[in-house]
Amino acid sequence: MLNKTFDPKAAEPRLYAEWENAGTFQPKDAPNAETFSIVIPPPNVTGSLHIGHALNNTLQDVLIRYQRMLGKSVLWQPGTDHAGIATQMVVERQLAAEGNISRRDMGRDAFIERVWEWKEESGGTIMNQLRRLGASCDWSRERFTMDEGLSKAVLKVFVALYEEGLIYRDKRLVNWDPHFQTAISDLEVENKEVDGHFWRFRYPLADGSTYQFPIAFDEDGKPTEWETRDYVVVATTRPETVLGDTGVAVHPDDERYAGLVGKTLRLPIADVEIPIVADEHADPEQGSGAVKITPAHDFNDFMVGERQGLPMVNLFDREARLIREITDEKVDGLDRIPEEWRGLDRFEARKELVERMEALGLLDGVEDRKVQQPFGDRSGVVVEPFLTDQWFVKADVLAKDAIAAVEGGRTKFHPKNWENTYFNWMRNIQPWCISRQLWWGHRIPAWYDEDGNVYVAESEAEAISKAGGKTLTQDEDVLDTWFSSALWPFSTLGWPDETKELERFYPTSVLVTAFDIIFFWVARMMMQGLHFRHEIPFHDVYIHALVRDEHGAKMSKSKGNVIDPLELIDEFGADAVRFTLAALAAQGRDIRMSKERVEGYRNFGTKLWNAARFCLMNDCLPQQDFDPKAVKQTVNQWLLGEAEAASAAVAKGLETYKFNEAAGAAYRFVWNVFCDWHLEFAKPLLSGDDEAAKAETRATTAYVLEVALKLLHPFMPFVTEELWAKTAGDSGRDGLLIVADWPKLDGLANETAQAEMNWLVSLITEIRKLRSEMNIPPNAKPDALAVSGDADLAARLQRHSALICRLARLESIAPAAATPDGSAQIVVDEVTYALPLEGVIDFDAERARLEKEIEKVAGEILRLEKKLGNEKFVANAPEAVVAGERAKLVEYTAQKDALREARARLG
RNA sequence: GGGCGCGUAGCUCAGCGGGAGAGCACUACGUUGACAUCGUAGGGGUCGCUGGUUCAAUCCCAGCCGCGCCCACCA
Secondary structure: OOOOOOOHHHHHHHHHHHHHHOOOOOOOOOOOOOEEEEEOOOOEOOOOOOHHHHHHHHHHHHHHHHHHHOOOEEEEEOEEEOOHHHHHHHHHHHHHHOOOOOHHHHOHHHHHHHHHHHHHHHOOHHHHHHHHHOOOOOHHHOEEOOOHHHHHHHHHHHHHHHHOOOEEEEEEEEEEEOOOOEEEOHHHEEEEEEEEEEEEEEEEEOOOOOEEEEEEEOOOOOEEEEEEEOEEEEEEOOHHHHHHOOEEEEOOOOHHHOOOOOOEEEEOOOOEEEEEEEOOOOOOOOOOOEEEEOOOOOHHHHHHHHHHOOOOOEOEOOOOEEOOOOOOOOOEOHHHOOHHHOOOEHHHHHHHHHHHHHHOOOEEEEEEEEEEEEEEOOOOOEOEEEEEEEEEEOHHHHHHHHHHHHHOOOOEEEOOOHHHHHHHHHHOOOOEEOEEOOOOOOEOOEEEOOOOOEEEOOOHHHHHHHOOOOOOEEOOOEEOHHHHHOOHHHHOOOOOOOOHHHHHHOOEEEEEEEHHHHHHHHHHHHHHHHHHHOOOOEEEEEEEOOEEOOOOOEOOOOOOOOOOHHHHHHHHOHHHHHHHHHHHOOOOOOEEOOHHHHHHHHHHHHHHHHHHHHHHHOOOOOOOOOOHHHOOOHHHHHHHHHHHHHHHHHHHHHHOOOHHHHHHHHHHHHHHHHHHHHHHHHHHHHHOOOHHHHHHHHHHHHHHHHHHHHHHOOOOHHHHHHHHHHOOOOOOOOOOHHHOOOOOOOOOOOHHHHHHHHHHHHHHHHHHHHHHHOOOOOOOOOEEEEOOOOHHHHHHHHHHHHHHHHHHOOOEEEEOOOOOOOEEEEEEOOEEEEEEOOOOOOHHHHHHHHHHHHHHHHHHHHHHHHHHHOHHHHHHOOHHHHHHHHHHHHHHHHHHHHHHHHHHHOO
8 A cells, every 4th residue: 555645755766767777768769650859958067957957857858758658759868068168167266266276377288187077077967967857868878068979070060161161260359258368259248237437538639720619509409609629529438448549430421520530639648640530330419429439449449440441459468458568569559558557457447547638638527327338147257349360150141041941930939939039139140259268168170380371170180281291280269169069959969970860860859948048059059950951950949938036036146046956856856846847837937936836736746646545445446458438427437528638638738838738737637627526426436336336437547547647747757657556456557657658538528427527516516615604514414405406307316416415415415395494595507405404504694695696696697688688799799609698697597586586485 | 229028816827809717825614534745615806007999808909107038339
């Protein structure tokens, strides 16, 4: 016999091992079977499972388990990502904490070795945590982005794209992270609004000439007053870039400056002359209308500089300090920087510059202003536009097919509105900066000779041969982590080799991920998959929500509101955590996670457990030759119909990625139908003496329990698997639930049975309601008399009398000719029932209760009469709706009459 | 500035053209041989506001008010 509760701690590891040992996680080797595949969004190799992972992987596992039960050959491809910056950051921090030498002192090879050590040490953690969740990944195929195979794929892709002209090296402005001292991509920059200042500076005209500048205007905007100026006012939020200015732009149509275009200004402090140019970039409405141009330190200015042929002057070094020495003669502006400022941090430099300008009388003004400032998403420091040599991918070319694939519906997003986000980004895509000045990652397969010529090849030997045997040095940089993740759907399946898996499982069926990596990852997989496989990487993209705390706040360590999924699993079991996540995963809304909710679903597992316990206690064991179409008992016919409806609802929810609906349908069926009603209905049958009915009920109950276990298995794999084994009896049911067939119920709906059971449920409910409202003591067992009603009703009452008496706690229920004095009365389906309760209940209260009932029904009648009295309603509404309302009116009227009679009898 | 989404019971959320729902919380009752991690019954909502479309609007449309997120070069 079963214990009273399921013990997840003991069962989970045991069951997981059983599944894995039985090879159930591997795709079944059936060449004709339909396939279903998912590649896992690879977590950081040194990471650990947070609630977002738990959601993401629960949903994948739900789909995987469902599809596996449908009989498909299913692959869930697991693996991890080397996560360049994140991992390097962790190891560097470790080095610092241990008081060890920095990575630069350590040297590249030693450092990388150290990172590998850390990967070996902590790399298994998150995969083991996924096992605790119950994830049924094919672990025999686990991959890592820096595996030999995947690295080979990276090399091949890089070289191919280079040869196609889709990868190039260029000196451009990039987002530079001064903390990590590497370039990062646009996506890794977070713009935040911060309090800043807006400084106005005066740049004197170089030749000392003057001009008239309007300072007052009439209603029509015409100038009415002018002042004489020998300077131009420019404004900036970043004064530290002043020394890098190589021009000032005014709008070509800006009459105020028309005479100045072509003249030069003397850039203060740097003491160089810079031209005034006409460029559309300058906005006459903004500031003074004249804008300083710093091509080496601002993305807009870079473009203006290119258009206007302005030189680029770099001021900063890799740590965003004013340079102390020249490393690039072509751009470095060392001679513009006063000697005492060299080496100053950029923010120090800002302060110094403002002070000096003020001292020079060139500070025109300053005001407070909210400023959009770019921060590195990992480092949290202000990112600097910085002029460096980097590698780029021509993403706009690759994006074309990726856009078309979604436009054409070959890949579909769920919910669909994410397609807009995807299109919006893809159609405006910028060159993708793929080089990183890090050590941990795939080193760029490019080599240089002494003259700086570049040779791109899959190996050094090949590069040397391309270079005609010259001595070469390899590019120091590594690739953006997302470069290798972009290949994940085919690199994990063996590409560049044409493997069997690649053929069978690519394109994958669905990608399950959160919206925050649509650009980072989904878009890039689309591009690379289409380019290298000429085929979409996945048919569907399911975008799920973010998990927040119970009040909707983002979880963060600093806020202390982080919910650790592993702690929840420890406390409530993996099934409860999974069910909670699935039940809350409604499309298009974030999930607010609370412990109470998990506790509730743990209780649901216990409920299921105890239902199974009841089945065992009553010998409800599966019968091999059971035919659900042959059952005779109304209760059993009804239950099978309900089971059919429930399994259809669960399947529909899963097919359409409506996890909450699928989970909800399973929940309601198990708790509110099977436990609340069926098991109660079954009790009299199971303890009765009609042996045929008893046997049928046992078999049906066992059969439906089996259906319930199957429906719940994708959500709650552990408790269902455990019960599957415990409730097998000697049915000969063998094998594990994880690979059992999904229930195929068909043609079991039975309207007659359904109608009769609905009647039964409402009769019992009404009697219970009366008992509760009239405070009839629980141990009182009144008789119930049906004082109206026909022969059919009498037959029904007789059929179900034992059941009604048991569930409504009656002594008896039977037809009667008249209502005895001193009865409480209820009306169910137009039939009046009397419960003689003289001396038990308060008849004043009973009168009041009946009057309240009458009032309620009268209200409904009034509403319906008004509606049906509206000619337009009758004329325009669909016939079925009108007929439905008419039927309701008839029903309510009869009910009201019956209630009135009952009230009259009480005097 | 552009885009997306959200405002429904005390809390967290489903529903989304024809009688307002769930879970939790709350109240009352309950040792009914599966289950107190439970059962039975109950209270609680002008479905953000204002207009419009419709025979009918919580649901569709428009505007407004609040809240959140994403994207964007305004110096």
